[in-house]
Amino acid sequence: MIGKKNVVAWLMMLMTVLCFSSPASVSAASFPDVSKSHRAYDEVMYLANKKILSGYTDGTFKPGSYVTRSEAASMIGRALQLKGGYRQTEYRDVPKGHYASGYIQDMSSDNILSGYGNGYFGVSDKLTREQMASILSRAWSFKETSNLSFTDVPKSSPTYVPINKLATAGIVGGYPNGKFGPKDYIMRADFALMLARVLNPEFRSKPAEPKPEPPPPLPPTSTPIAQAQVTADFLNVRTGPDANNSAIGMLRYGTTVDVYTKLSNGWAYIKSSSLTGYVHGGYLKYGFSDTSNPSNPLSGKIIVVDAGHGDHDPGASGYGMKEKDLTLIVSKHLRDYLEDAGATVVMTRETDIFHELEERVSIAKKAKGDVFVSVHINSFNGKAHGTETYYSSDNAMSEENKKLATFIQKRMMSSDLDMEDRGVKKGPFYVIKYQKNMPSTLVELGFIDHKDDALRLASDTWRKKAANAIHLGIKDYFSNK
Ligand SMILES: [Zn+2]
Structure with a gap:
């Protein structure tokens, strides 16, 4: 316009x-x-x-x-067909005798130009x-x-x-x-x-400047120089070190990558479990402590993710939200993080359907899962808030169950989710009690009927962070085995 x-x-x-x-x-x-x-x-x-x-x-x-700023003022002033000439100006460094004084003052009066706010225009800058x-x-x-x-x-x-x-x-x-x-x-x-x-x-329709040939990808050196985590919701991985190169895929928030080369233009050559290429280094966080073993502990593992409730069983509700919807959203994010990390994920449900609790246990057993994680959301009386993770001590997996729950709760507390720590607890829930073939846990993310927790549960950025925290907890569990 x-x-x-x-x-x-x-x-x-x-x-x-x-x-x-x-x-x-x-x-x-x-x-x-x-x-x-x-x-x-x-x-x-x-x-x-x-x-x-x-x-x-x-x-x-x-x-x-x-x-210079005075040359610019004259040329733009002429383009605008302003009066120009020699004028008194409001600037100490632009005397009336200066060749651009008229244009500078015309444009200052029209708020097109301004000085440095200290009485000077910076006429020769x-x-x-x-x-x-x-x-x-x-x-x-x-x-x-x-x-x-x-x-x-x-x-x-x-x-x-x-x-x-x-x-x-x-x-x-x-x-x-x-x-x-x-x-x-x-x-x-x-x-x-x-x-x-x-x-x-x-x-205007002319191409701005010629585009250079994309540089060929650098071969990674044998060992990464650092590990980093993706801090953008989605980060493009490209064939070369700038935004003109085509994207070969995307990394999600929280994905851990190995960094091989950091370039002077801010880009980095990285490798994730699924992608190798260039990303903008502004979206990488260095220096975080990942306790995981670099040989990718989730690779080849079968993780069963159970989104609590479904269909006619909404679970808890509050602030216009239903537990069954939120558990499914978080479970899908969790699936994505786990798959990006090389795991195979079996979901007990991927849509708004109902399963009996026995069915959820038997899906996990049939899948020969390495761990089972059930995702739930609490409610009480509007006053309770925070995150708690449950394990069963009523089956042979008791010790492993507790370890798994502890790693997940720890990540939930250290992932900037801003939740009250309600701790790791023993619980009698069916899906974990009867999960006899694999370590299992049940995470209660927060309280849907508490105003602060509800606000967080309503945010997809928060839900992604929570899913990533659970994924990192599972990863920690395998790293420490
Ligand atoms: Zn529930």
Whole structure:
């Protein structure tokens, strides 16, 4: 979207061209250092012909030189058809006699430009790429936003929105590595590209910059240099070390990976149990203590996951939620984490169906499971809250049952779930008492009728974290066997 100011500027510019241009002046500009094959040739010629920018006295354009803040103000001021000239300004470093004083003051009055807030404009400082984006987005009132983003412009950055607006309008592209370089000084060639695209939408459809060939994947060195955990909900694994490379798969929150190479651009070469490739290192957490054995203790294990209740048996309820729905969601997340870690998962149910308790035990027995984990959610009187994990001491697996429950409860408490520790408890529940062929446990994630616990249970991010904690607890159990 382009604001009214631009329309006015356009009409004025059109009139100028119609009334005062001669064919000779239109084709006059040419610079020995901007050849026809230069990436910004068309844009530089376009702006030079409009007398918005000009070369140096030696006839060159110097496309690789940086633009100062006063040069930028004059060029943008001319593009906006502002008055310019010599004016008193509000800045201590821009005297009336300065060649850009009129444009600087015009644009400051219109809130298109601003100084440093200390009385200085920074008249000789170089303009950064993010400053350019802010000025253009204010001057031409770009409004539309999208989810385009650059790896080095976080949402928290004050220039995220202006950069996003310009990217959405096709005015700015990033560098080939997916970065924008917000603090980099802008070169005259890029300044011309951006300004021409603002003024003439025909320049916008051109590809921003040529994409490089994706580099071939590095072979992993024989031993990883570190282990790390994924901190994004989903993290793309790519064929090369930047966002231009195609994704070969995704890793879930909490997945543990071996890191083989850390690159200077922030990307890392990693290996999970199922994927090998490059990920953005900003979504990896290093230095966590994984007690597991690197040889992947879950690989080949059969884990039976039992989502409590189902169909006409809703289990507990509170705050508009039913236990049977939440246990199924968490169980599916748990299945995904376990499968990513190389385990085989058998679910007692994957939809909203009902099984008798005997049926759940016999599914596990038939599957020849290595462990059985039943997922439940508590309720009491609205006042109780927290996580507890149960085991049975009434069968031959008693010792192993307790170990399994303890590892899971420990992970539930150390995984940033913010739950009260109600401990590891003996329980008489059918599905664990009669699970005689494999260690078994029953996790009560929290209380559905308690307002704080309910809030957490309602969050899918929390549910993923809880599922990941159970998965890590099971992994710890096997690592310590
Ligand atoms: Zn239950």
